[in-house]
Amino acid sequence: MVTTMTIKNFSPYNIVKDALTELRDNEKKVVSGRFGIDTPRKTLSSIGKDLRLSRERVRQIEKEGLAKLSEAIVERQGGYIERIIKLFEKYGGITATHKIxxxxxxxxxxxxxxxxxxxxxxxxxxxxxKKIKKTREIEDSWMLAHISRDDAVRIIDDWVGHLKKIKKPATIEILVDAHPHHQKYEMTFLSELPSISKKLIQTDSGHVGLSTWSEINPRNVRDKIYYVLKKMNRPMHFEEIAKKIHEQKFDRKRVVKATVHNELIADKRFILVGRGIYALREWGYEMGTVADVIKSVLDGNNEGLGVDEIIKEVLKRRVVKKNTILINLKTKSDFVRVGEDRYALSTKS
Known part of the structure; x- marks a missing residue:
């Protein structure tokens, strides 16, 4: 993943606002409306109705206005334009519009x-x-003029095919190694491709997967819970899970704690391992009381286990204080002491 860099002391709005003063009134209204400067973005038809002009005339006015702005901005603000181009080069010559x-x-x-x-x-x-229009394959994007859109699409398709084959996320390096002919491209360019693709998504760790995979691009609350637990790699209280979902900003949908708690209870992928604390079942945690977990640990060990070993094994399966484990061992009739700091299942169990 490329480290983010920006242009310091640069206000595009101030530059555009100043340049717009050089346009005729209609040119200013059309360009401002088309690009959403101090107003919501408008269609040619909408602007035409406001100005009582045909769509074609509005289009012509827009073209004339942009030509004047090009002189006012590109020619007079050469320093900033040069910095924009250099920044594009650092990003491999490509960027998705939403990443601007x-x-x-x-x-x-x-x-x-x-x-x-x-x-x-x-x-x-x-x-x-050059502007790359949104398609079924790629997002609305921008590229340096010499960059090939077709090359980008072909590489993305190669990676999609490979990911479908291996059925798990992979790093950019692994994807490139699987396609040696990709090595002729700059890594900065290759690293940006997931951000313009509708089929790929890149995780915080830099791994790339398919956008249809819920484990890296969750759509519903249950999948978002799974994503958070998998990412944090530890049991978490349901309130903390809800907070992390909000921080992750998957989408604009608001997630409330009660909903998260209900989904944790309903989905068999999650398991209660403490008071309000949940883990992934695939991690090996077990349900039941602390005594039940201790029984599971001691089951089959006729000679018993040492206290430290019992505690270690229980903590792999439940989130519980060590003292609680010790109290259960000493007070429950299910367990019997068979040596110094050593316990086994009693014959009653």
């Missing part, structure tokens, strides 16, 4: 739609850049 804020804008501007829309407008004006 985090890759090109400073943190203070990343949530501002005017800054985002202004940057998109500037991208439209830069001759070295």
């Amino acid at each position: 804020p985090e890759k090109f804008l400073e943190a203070a501007y990343q949530g501002d739609p005017n800054q985002f829309n202004s940057m998109v407008l500037i991208f439209h004006l830069v001759p070295n850049l």
Whole structure:
């Protein structure tokens, strides 16, 4: 994964806003409406109705306005345009449109739609850049002019086929090793491909999987719970799980603690291992009382086990305090002491 870099002391909105003052009134209204500068984005038809002009005339005005902006921005703001191109090169010459804020804008501007829309407008004006329209395969994206869209799509298809074959996420390096002819491409370029693909998704760890795999791209609450537990790799209280789901920002759907708790109870992939604490059943945890788990540990050990070993094995299967295990061993009739700090199942068990 490429380390994120942005352009410091750069406000696309201020640059565009200043340049728009040089346009005629209709040109300013059309360009602002089309790109969403200080207004929601509008269609040609919508703008045409507002200005009482045909769609074709609006399109012509937009073209004339962009030509003037190109002179006002690209030619006069050469330093910033050069930095945009250099940043594109650092990202392998490619970026998904939805990634523009985090890759090109400073943190203070990343949530501002005017800054985002202004940057998109500037991208439209830069001759070295080309827009890649959204398809069934790739997201709305931008590339340096010399980058091949077809090459990107072919590589993505190769990786999708390989992932379907191995049925598990893989690193970019593993995917490239599986296709030696991909080695001629820069790793920065290859690393960006999952972000423009609709079929691939890259995890925080850098592994790439299919977007249809719920374990890395969860859609419902149960799969989001599984994702969080798998990622944290430890038992968690249901309230903490709900908090982590919110922090992960899978989507805009709000998840409440009660819903998380209900799904944990209903799904057999999860197991209660403490007070409100859940784990993945695949980790080997067991249900039942502490005494039940101790019985499971001692079952088949006729000579018994040492206290330390019993505690170690119980903690692999339940989240419980050591003192609770000791109290159960000393007070429950199911267990009998068979030596110094050694216990076995009693004949009553």
